[in-house]
Amino acid sequence: MLWRCFCFSAKEDSLNIDSGKKKRDYPWEIYTLKELLHATNNFHEDNKIGEGGFGSVYWGRTTKGGNYIAVKRLKAMSAKAEMEFAVEVEILGRVRHKNLLSLRGFYAGGEERLIVYDYMPNYSLLTHLHGKRAPDLLLDWPRRMSIATGSAEGIAYLHHEATPHIIHRDIKASNVLLDSNFVAKVADFGFAKLIPEGVTHVTTRVKGTLGYLAPEYAMWGKVSESCDVYSFGILLLEIISARKPLEKLPGGVKRDIVQWATPYVQKGAFDQIADPRLKGKFDRDQLKAVVMIAMRCTDKNPDNRPSMLEVVDWLKGSSFRIGSKNQIKLGQKVVDESEEEDDQDEDESDVFGMDKSTRGMKGFDPFRAATGKNMGGPWKIN
Numbered sequence: 001m002l003w004r005c006f007c008f009s010a011k012e013d014s015l016n017i018d019s020g021k022k023k024r025d026y027p028w029e030i031y032t033l034k035e036l037l038h039a040t041n042n043f044h045e046d047n048k049i050g051e052g053g054f055g056s057v058y059w060g061r062t063t064k065g066g067n068y069i070a071v072k073r074l075k076a077m078s079a080k081a082e083m084e085f086a087v088e089v090e091i092l093g094r095v096r097h098k099n100l101l102s103l104r105g106f107y108a109g110g111e112e113r114l115i116v117y118d119y120m121p122n123y124s125l126l127t128h129l130h131g132k133r134a135p136d137l138l139l140d141w142p143r144r145m146s147i148a149t150g151s152a153e154g155i156a157y158l159h160h161e162a163t164p165h166i167i168h169r170d171i172k173a174s175n176v177l178l179d180s181n182f183v184a185k186v187a188d189f190g191f192a193k194l195i196p197e198g199v200t201h202v203t204t205r206v207k208g209t210l211g212y213l214a215p216e217y218a219m220w221g222k223v224s225e226s227c228d229v230y231s232f233g234i235l236l237l238e239i240i241s242a243r244k245p246l247e248k249l250p251g252g253v254k255r256d257i258v259q260w261a262t263p264y265v266q267k268g269a270f271d272q273i274a275d276p277r278l279k280g281k282f283d284r285d286q287l288k289a290v291v292m293i294a295m296r297c298t299d300k301n302p303d304n305r306p307s308m309l310e311v312v313d314w315l316k317g318s319s320f321r322i323g324s325k326n327q328i329k330l331g332q333k334v335v336d337e338s339e340e341e342d343d344q345d346e347d348e349s350d351v352f353g354m355d356k357s358t359r360g361m362k363g364f365d366p367f368r369a370a371t372g373k374n375m376g377g378p379w380k381i382n
């Protein structure tokens with residue numbers, strides 16, 4: 001099993017640390033069971049933060065240093081749980097980014113598999129959008145925009161900077177955690193896939209969460225970075241509207257959030273998409289731009305979806321004019337602004353027309369498409 005190889009080499013290294021002869025070259029620790037039992041008050045029910053498909057998460061405090069931690073205790077061992085543990089530890093051990101949840105360490109012994117993270121005092125986006133913190137209304141518009149941009153940056157790092165590249169495969173509201181300053185931390189790498197260089201997609205068994213799955217992945221198990229882009233598009237709509245990705249209509253028919261938002265986009269009634277709890281306190285131009293980005297991300301054809309680098313660029317509003325007056329730079333590609341203006345005139349209030357005209361066009365700027373202006377990002381928290 002993968003985790004055995006991983007833990008073996010980690011243990012060998014830890015022997016070196018214990019002997020004090022070699023400096024450790026990784027930022028996580030191997031905990032003892034005793035330490036984690038003590039930190040979580042023997043995994044007391046009162047310390048339990050929540051439960052996921054693979055186990056429960058407990059709040060705790062370490063004796064050494066007194067740091068607040070979250071400990072994921074995997075359920076009774078199964079091949080699946082063992083794989084989840086191996087993948088999570090292996091991947092989190094490799095990545096470091098301000099918008100990814102850091103691994104503090106782990107314990108593996110007997111039947112027990114424990115993963116230790118930094119504790120996120122503001123829980124998950126799900127808790128604030130649909131859960132027990134929703135009535136507190138802590139997510140105002142600037143905060144939502146900052147969380148959207150931060151999550152996008154974390155995913156862009158996985159896709160474009162980590163080596164090998166990583167596809168998360170389970171981007172969703174419960175996997176975006178919030179630190180004490182409401183900075184977004186993308187978490188839960190148990191389903192992630194490492195993608196060797198030069199490989200554009202792989203075919204796998206479908207994992208992930210209904211409502212967030214890209215159609216080509218749900219139907220054929222075809223997984224690529226653009227599956228995460230699709231899930232991120234769903235998440236964006238969820239962040240601004242506080243609606244669930246899938247809802248059951250009377251009669252049992254299911255409607256996804258894109259189907260819900262599309263008629264409003266077609267009518268140009270963007271305000272109707274915003275969370276009513278914001279009571280109209282949002283920037284209308286930003287709202288339109290973000291909806292347009294979400295629509296691009298959730299295009300049924302993966303080839304028409306943007307990369308996460310483009311998404312970050314658009315969210316940060318860094319689509320500045322450079323060089324000559326007629327050029328806009330987005331990503332690596334420079335396109336002629338006059339061409340884009342023509343497309344924009346034709347398709348102003350019709351997102352589907354816009355998709356057709358901008359197909360494969362890297363220079364698409366959703367903010368300009370929505371408003372005719374350049375975006376004033378980066379988003380700020382008040």
Ligand SMILES: Nc1ncnc2c1ncn2[C@@H]1O[C@H](COP(=O)(O)OP(=O)(O)OP(=O)(O)O)[C@@H](O)[C@H]1O
Nearest residue numbers: 050051052053054057070117118119120124174188
């Ligand atoms: N580091 C952390 N700090 C604070 N809360 C956390 C932390 N890690 C996880 N949680 C919370 O613990 C709960 C369980 O998380 P877990 O990742 O096991 O499952 P999930 O994402 O809810 O579901 P699934 O298994 O379908 O992914 C969630 O409510 C999550 O917000």
